[in-house]
Amino acid sequence: MTARFPTGFSGSAVHVGIKKMSTKEDVALVVSDRAAVGVGVYTQNLVCAAPVDFDRQLTPSETIRAVAINSGVANACTGQQGEEDCQEMARLTAEACGLDERQTLVLSTGVIGVHLPMEKIAKGISLSSATLANDNDALERTARGMMTTDTVTKIRGRDFKVDDVALNVTGLAKGAAMIGPNMATMLAVVMTDANVTMRDAHQALKDAVSETFNCISVDGHTSTNDSVLLLANGAAGGPVLSGRGLDMFRTTLFEVCEDLAQSIPADGEGATHLVTVEVHGCRTRAEAVKIAKTIADSPLVKTAIAGADPNWGRIVSAAGYAGVSFDPRNVSLHINAMLVYERGAPVKFDEQVVSQSMASEKEISLLLILDEGSAAARFWTTDLTAEYVRLNADYTT
Amino acid sequence: MTARFPTGFSGSAVHVGIKKMSTKEDVALVVSDRAAVGVGVYTQNLVCAAPVDFDRQLTPSETIRAVAINSGVANACTGQQGEEDCQEMARLTAEACGLDERQTLVLSTGVIGVHLPMEKIAKGISLSSATLANDNDALERTARGMMTTDTVTKIRGRDFKVDDVALNVTGLAKGAAMIGPNMATMLAVVMTDANVTMRDAHQALKDAVSETFNCISVDGHTSTNDSVLLLANGAAGGPVLSGRGLDMFRTTLFEVCEDLAQSIPADGEGATHLVTVEVHGCRTRAEAVKIAKTIADSPLVKTAIAGADPNWGRIVSAAGYAGVSFDPRNVSLHINAMLVYERGAPVKFDEQVVSQSMASEKEISLLLILDEGSAAARFWTTDLTAEYVRLNADYTT
Missing domain, CATH: 3.10.20.340 (ArgJ beta chain, C-terminal domain)
Known part of the structure; x- marks a missing residue:
């Protein structure tokens, strides 16, 4: 188990006051230094949050560069204003990181029916983009930026090798076992430096999620915001994975998703088992x-x-x-x-x-x-x- | 609202030690002095209790005379022994009341996986049959005999008239809002002295249950024992109901079922709303x-x-x-x-x-x-x- 930013990825998070406690990061960024395959699996709830609609339109993609995340406000049930706030959040991220706004995905978690505090979001994106790093501190910080009532960060990763090329899959998740106040929203961002096609990445994620994240239940309430994103940037080098190499990637992705999924009910605030x-x-x-x-x-x-x-x-x-x-x-x-x-x-x-x-x-x-x-x-x-x-x-x- | 034993019905209940508290009746009988139409609607749970299987085989019927009820033990998940205990409970009732055992239905509610204490059941049936009455005390006593964690008896009834014939529908139910320990099992016995065909009675009960007892939820857990029985003995006299008279009966049955159904979540031990x-x-x-x-x-x-x-x-x-x-x-x-x-x-x-x-x-x-x-x-x-x-x-x- 080696959780780390895979090659080419970095991240950060800051506290800007969306969550009350000043020690709690509430805006986070995950950035790839090159275009990455970006695929997602999203909530089945008809009443889904603006960021889910936004990401659904952008993925699958071969040119994703960043994911902007906020915790504290879910931007769900927020109508037209919610959609615009989402676009603005992507635009601010693109601007801060020098990207196209269609290269940025967005995740939110928190209370429903409240509009995003856009000034704080803007400040958070700006500060996060200025403090991007790829060390373990940055990884922990980024994971904390996703948390709501989680008591511990949920970071799981694995190294593997295909034909002597060292590869890594690392994911960050937030849950809230025994649901926190936040609708038990489950968010995960899984990063890999493996070289996989958009199609293979999407299928691998769907297969993994169906037996991992879709097999946890805290209270049977499907959230408006549940999202699992996979970014694959190929930065480790080597040819596009196929055959046995692709199988190894799929297995590793499954294991990382399984570890993350299990960590969610395991971190139950109210739960004892x-x-x-x-x-x-x-x-x-x-x-x-x-x-x-x-x-x-x-x-x-x-x-x-x-x-x-x-x-x-x-x-x-x-x-x-x-x-x-x-x-x-x-x-x-x-x-x-x-x-x-x-x-x-x-x-x-x-x-x-x-x-x-x-x-x-x-x-x-x-x-x-x-x-x-x-x-x-x-x-x-x-x-x-x-x-x-x-x-x-x-x-x- | 007039809850009473309809003409020709009587009941009783005694405490024989199936429930621990000596003030709580745990074996009850409902008896009609003549053959009655008997129809039922039962739990959809595949894992159903022996009494549910037993009653399903006997109903719909035109010759029901009695319902034997015990609380404290559900006789569910009890295998072959459970089936035999059920038959014995019916046989004992038939013997005590001078009926055929195929004229007796059986209801149980309580813990799962425990065999019925047949000596106590036999004693309870014998004592109840010796104290049958049709006054309000007997009605209350009979309703108490069905209770598990219910805090109040659930008895609802209505008088109505069809062509100058005075008719009554009265029902007894037990729930356990905020589920009691007993699987939230819901039992109801509805009695009427109206003269209705087996087919009309069955359809009226199915229609009423679908919008009343099937529209209450305490915790979404479908019980192994849920049963609603309707006995119609025609003792009030008058011709078989049809047309407007049948409509009035259906409406009255619906209202009684609605009142009873609503009383179940309203009696939540743990519930405040x-x-x-x-x-x-x-x-x-x-x-x-x-x-x-x-x-x-x-x-x-x-x-x-x-x-x-x-x-x-x-x-x-x-x-x-x-x-x-x-x-x-x-x-x-x-x-x-x-x-x-x-x-x-x-x-x-x-x-x-x-x-x-x-x-x-x-x-x-x-x-x-x-x-x-x-x-x-x-x-x-x-x-x-x-x-x-x-x-x-x-x-x-």
């Missing part, structure tokens, strides 16, 4: 995902886990209303690798032992096994604590 | 229901309401991921009849006024207006409080 829901024995992966997501989103399951309560009935019955047909008589369930339900009937198990294991371990594993086929899926979520409710009950006012 | 979500301007009612349910199930919306936070962004964005296509630029939202979002853009409103109204009123109204058509739907739910989490974090252990 990271829960992995695995569903095996389905006809299709889509059906397995549907069941895993239904279990992961169930408040009854999540409160039981918060209370270290091995209440398998809630888990099995959540599977039953996922909208996937299966024979309930062939369902088995393991909690933390202990069999608690076997082929449709309860199993005698020591509730105290399972409960103590749930209470003492930060990571909880739920494994549901059907007997319909051989497809499987994995989902990550958190438990549901009273602290979550406290954090989310009062935000805008 | 009853929330009505109305969605107007949809292409179809199904789409309106889908959007209303998505809003009603969103933990972000529910925590905001608990905190009296007029965070309309959470509501609008929940609509956006409901899986229904609509133009977000034509969406407006009212909270407690105050416009906060109009045609895709925020409206200037006094957050303090809206927040105070949310804090001071027990009932919260959310009205989302689209511009896609003229279909509408209404959903009832509760807010999500820290108390909910406390109640649900530790149940079986």
Whole structure:
């Protein structure tokens, strides 16, 4: 695991007062020193933020140079003014960095329905562009600039080699497990100095996201701003990746996305457990995902886990209303690798032992096994604590 | 509103120790003195309890005489033994009341995965059958016998007249708003002395349930045991209802179901608000229901309401991921009849006024207006409080 700015990338972030606490960076830039392939995967929410619409129009692209990011205000549900603010944010970035404005992508996260404070944004872009660097401090700073209620930065990276060319994939993400106030918006910017085509980059990102970022659930609420961007600038040199080299890139990208995705529910302010829901024995992966997501989103399951309560009935019955047909008589369930339900009937198990294991371990594993086929899926979520409710009950006012 | 045992019906309930508190009845009977039309609507959960399978096989019927009910144990996920216990419960009821066992329906609610304590059940049926009565005390007692974490009995009824024949529809329900420990299982038994055909009774019940009991949400978790039964014994006399008389019966049944359904989220132990979500301007009612349910199930919306936070962004964005296509630029939202979002853009409103109204009123109204058509739907739910989490974090252990 080597997280670093890949060759040709730099970044920075500053605090300009969009977020209240003066120690918290709220405007960040990621810049490539040459034109990069830029591809994105965006929220499925119909009510999407202005920056999502903006980036959707620009990507996929072969000439991206920068991503401008702000935290504190989401620029969502902001109408025509929101669109104009977005364009202005790109224009300011292009101006500060000497680019074309069509080379700049934009990300925002924060409260909904509030207009971007454009003077602060302008100041932030100007200051960030003047302090761009490619060292670890700059990487940490850039990641902090994306954060909302995250308690730690989420930076994951890997080196790999293709035909003696040293390559790197490094990503920055922000989540807010147990949703912070900010709609649980998930943003990620993944950078690589590998040389990949726009088409391969887009397919690799879509494939990775579907099994990583799309398999985390904090509260089932799809955000207006969720975006994952991948920038590939080829600065490490070497020919365009294909065949085995492309496979290695895809694998590395997947691993970085998986590490980042898992870091999001793991950083739950209100949460006390990271829960992995695995569903095996389905006809299709889509059906397995549907069941895993239904279990992961169930408040009854999540409160039981918060209370270290091995209440398998809630888990099995959540599977039953996922909208996937299966024979309930062939369902088995393991909690933390202990069999608690076997082929449709309860199993005698020591509730105290399972409960103590749930209470003492930060990571909880739920494994549901059907007997319909051989497809499987994995989902990550958190438990549901009273602290979550406290954090989310009062935000805008 | 006149809740009473309709002509020919009686009931009772006793405490036999299935529930711990000795003041809480846990076995109840509802008996008709003659064969009644019996129809039911049951949970959609694939993982359904033994009594649901049992009743599904017996209904619709024209010869039902009794419903045996226990609370404390759900007889769900109990395999072959559960099926046998169910049959035995019906047989015991038939024996005690002098009926055929195919004339007896069964309802259970409580913890999952635990076998029915059949000695206690037998004792409860015997004692209940010996104390059957048709007065208000017996009605209250019978309703208490269904309760789990409900804090009040849920009994609603109406008199109506068709051609000078006095008729009555009265129903008993149990919920557990903010789910109690019992999977939020919802049970209802509706009795009428009207003379309706099996087919009309079944259609009327299905139609009423789809807009009442199926439009309440406590936590989106479909229970293994949810059941609504309707018994119509014709004891009031008069010919089989048709035409206008049948319409009056359908209307009365609908109103009783609506009253009962609304009483469920209103009785939230952890809940501080009853929330009505109305969605107007949809292409179809199904789409309106889908959007209303998505809003009603969103933990972000529910925590905001608990905190009296007029965070309309959470509501609008929940609509956006409901899986229904609509133009977000034509969406407006009212909270407690105050416009906060109009045609895709925020409206200037006094957050303090809206927040105070949310804090001071027990009932919260959310009205989302689209511009896609003229279909509408209404959903009832509760807010999500820290108390909910406390109640649900530790149940079986």
